[in-house]
Amino acid sequence: MEVLQALDSQVLIGLVAALVAIVVGAVFLFSSRKPASRACLDPEKFKEFKLVKRTKLSHNVAKFTFILPKTDSILGLPIGQHLSCRGKDSQGEEVIKSYTPTTLDSDVGYFELVIKMYPQGRMSHHFREMRMGDSLAVKGPKGRFKYQPGQVSAFGMLAGGSGITPMYQVSRAILENPEDKTKVHLIYANVTLEDILLKEELDLLAKRYPDRFKIYYVLNQPPEVWDGGVGFVSKEMIKAHCPAPAADIKILRCGPPPMNKAMGEHLDALGYSPEMQFQF
Numbered sequence: 001m002e003v004l005q006a007l008d009s010q011v012l013i014g015l016v017a018a019l020v021a022i023v024v025g026a027v028f029l030f031s032s033r034k035p036a037s038r039a040c041l042d043p044e045k046f047k048e049f050k051l052v053k054r055t056k057l058s059h060n061v062a063k064f065t066f067i068l069p070k071t072d073s074i075l076g077l078p079i080g081q082h083l084s085c086r087g088k089d090s091q092g093e094e095v096i097k098s099y100t101p102t103t104l105d106s107d108v109g110y111f112e113l114v115i116k117m118y119p120q121g122r123m124s125h126h127f128r129e130m131r132m133g134d135s136l137a138v139k140g141p142k143g144r145f146k147y148q149p150g151q152v153s154a155f156g157m158l159a160g161g162s163g164i165t166p167m168y169q170v171s172r173a174i175l176e177n178p179e180d181k182t183k184v185h186l187i188y189a190n191v192t193l194e195d196i197l198l199k200e201e202l203d204l205l206a207k208r209y210p211d212r213f214k215i216y217y218v219l220n221q222p223p224e225v226w227d228g229g230v231g232f233v234s235k236e237m238i239k240a241h242c243p244a245p246a247a248d249i250k251i252l253r254c255g256p257p258p259m260n261k262a263m264g265e266h267l268d269a270l271g272y273s274p275e276m277q278f279q280f
């Protein structure tokens with residue numbers, strides 16, 4: 001009888017232990033899956049997102065707002081990465097190009113793209129033709145750069161035109177994280193004052209975080225009164241406005257191909273090693 005009772009209690013203990021393990025496992029699985037289920041991107045498959053708002057920012061730039069499937073959905077794009085967007089050019093041919101949202105995963109239920117539309121641009125045509133309620137096919141995350149807080153002590157950033165969007169995304173993530181002490185030094189080049197994208201947003205960041213975020217605007221055709229740089233971004237400008245070469249700094253660049261090439265040459269000449277440079 002005692003043997004049976006001992007056996008019964010052993011079985012009972014075993015059953016309780018198994019039950020606890022199942023409950024703990026289920027809770028772990030549920031809680032670890034929850035954030036992933038809120039993320040909408042698929043790296044293998046294009047997914048459609050509906051356009052709900054289009055705001056004209058200048059004669060050739062607009063902000064496109066896309067809604068996510070649920071009000072608590074997030075895009076799920078790591079900082080420093082971008083999206084592949086698929087569309088049709090004016091000949092009806094498929095075209096795929098990269099874009100970086102200006103929103104972060106802290107912006108829940110939607111994402112935004114700021115798009116510069118070139119007159120002859122193939123994907124530009126697709127965006128120009130998009131109307132409210134149309135869907136955009138998006139795949140991702142994509143990219144070799146992933147930002148981790150504390151990765152470097154300071155970033156230099158060299159942006160041209162629409163190349164500002166990855167810089168804005170990384171800067172926002174750094175500055176809006178109070179634990180992150182990384183400094184950001186941005187040089188942003190455009191043709192005219194009107195061409196500067198996200199100027200209000202950038203100036204707001206500089207005002208809010210004066211010790212951690214500095215911008216130097218460079219214009220090819222400056223207005224009469226102008227205290228920024230003039231012409232193309234030069235070696236001297238980089239020397240004056242970016243962190244000096246060091247193991248714990250990185251210079252990011254994103255602009256039109258000729259600018260990227262010129263910036264690479266300037267950085268090499270100034271002594272920045274390949275590890276200290278990254279081109280989006």
Ligand SMILES: Cc1cc2nc3c(=O)[nH]c(=O)nc-3n(C[C@H](O)[C@H](O)[C@H](O)COP(=O)(O)OP(=O)(O)OC[C@H]3O[C@@H](n4cnc5c(N)ncnc54)[C@H](O)[C@@H]3O)c2cc1C
Pocket residue numbers: 082095097098099100101113114115116117118120121122123124125161162163165166255256257280
């Ligand atoms: C990581 C990454 C993120 C990007 N994020 C954004 C973004 O958020 N918003 C955005 O608007 N663009 C962004 N771009 C640029 C985008 O991918 C396309 O290159 C751009 O929209 C032009 O594509 P298109 O098919 O319309 O033009 P194309 O058919 O490729 O080119 C048409 C004409 O435009 C000129 N052109 C093309 N690209 C540029 C350029 N960058 N600067 C100057 N002239 C150019 C070409 O010389 C050509 O004359 C990003 C690029 C990369 C690599």
